[in-house]
Amino acid sequence: MANQKVGVYPGTFDPITNGHLDIIVRAATHVVDHLIVAVALNAGKGPLFSVEERCRMVEEEVAKSGAVEPGKIEVRTFDNLLVKFAADVGANVVVRGLRAVSDFEYEFQMAAMNSKLHPEVETVFLMASDRNQFISSRFVKEIGMLGGNVRHFVPAGIADALEKTYGQT
Numbered sequence: 001m002a003n004q005k006v007g008v009y010p011g012t013f014d015p016i017t018n019g020h021l022d023i024i025v026r027a028a029t030h031v032v033d034h035l036i037v038a039v040a041l042n043a044g045k046g047p048l049f050s051v052e053e054r055c056r057m058v059e060e061e062v063a064k065s066g067a068v069e070p071g072k073i074e075v076r077t078f079d080n081l082l083v084k085f086a087a088d089v090g091a092n093v094v095v096r097g098l099r100a101v102s103d104f105e106y107e108f109q110m111a112a113m114n115s116k117l118h119p120e121v122e123t124v125f126l127m128a129s130d131r132n133q134f135i136s137s138r139f140v141k142e143i144g145m146l147g148g149n150v151r152h153f154v155p156a157g158i159a160d161a162l163e164k165t166y167g168q169t
Contacts, residue, residue: 007032007093007124008086010078012040013054014047015158016061017140019132023097024058025067031124032093034072037062041079048141048165051077061155083118094121099128099136144168 009027013020028035039054047054058075062068078085086094094114096107111123128135135153144150144162151159 004033005031005093006089006091007035007095008038008082008089008091009035009095009097010038010040010082010085012042012047012137013037013058014042014049014137015054015140015154015162016058017132017135017137017154017158019097019099019128019135019153020058020137021061021065021155022129022132023095023126024062024073025065026126027095027124028068028072031095031126034074035095036089036091037073037075038078038082038085039075041077049161053161057158057161060157064155064157081117083114083121086121087118092121094123096123096125097128098125099133 007027009024011020024035024037037058039051039058041051049057055075055077062073062075063070076089082094094111096111098104098107107125114121114123140150140153140162143153144166147166147168150162154162
């Protein structure tokens with residue numbers, strides 16, 4: 001992938017939301033030539049779905065979207081320092097989504113630290129689209145756990161998986 005812009009979009013994706021999909025499609029369409037969606041193991045966060053389930057969900061939902069040509073996006077797991085992972089896979093861009101001003105301070109600090117560790121890897125921020133600014137996996141899981149309708153926030157297949165997980169029909 002020489003001379004290509006290779007990007008990494010990291011996250012736990014527990015579960016993948018419409019907001020995540022929006023960032024993935026926009027990054028793969030407008031920012032990089034090849035995008036690696038990096039699914040973090042993050043056992044410390046106590047994910048609802050296993051890393052294998054999360055990777056499968058991301059792959060399926062990206063394919064279902066039909067918005068990006070096949071092969072332009074790949075899904076991998078990682079459990080190390082993000083910029084180390086980016087360097088290991090030949091990425092020169094880290095893509096981060098911003099939902100609100102409150103995200104910016106944390107993301108700005110992380111981008112500065114990553115730049116110090118690996119200056120050749122650039123961080124690019126994409127603002128969440130207005131219809132997705134308020135969506136977070138944490139809120140989606142909480143709504144689902146309490147029996148609420150999550151279908152406005154996640155693709156249908158993910159809503160089905162959440163309903164099954166929480167014993168709803």
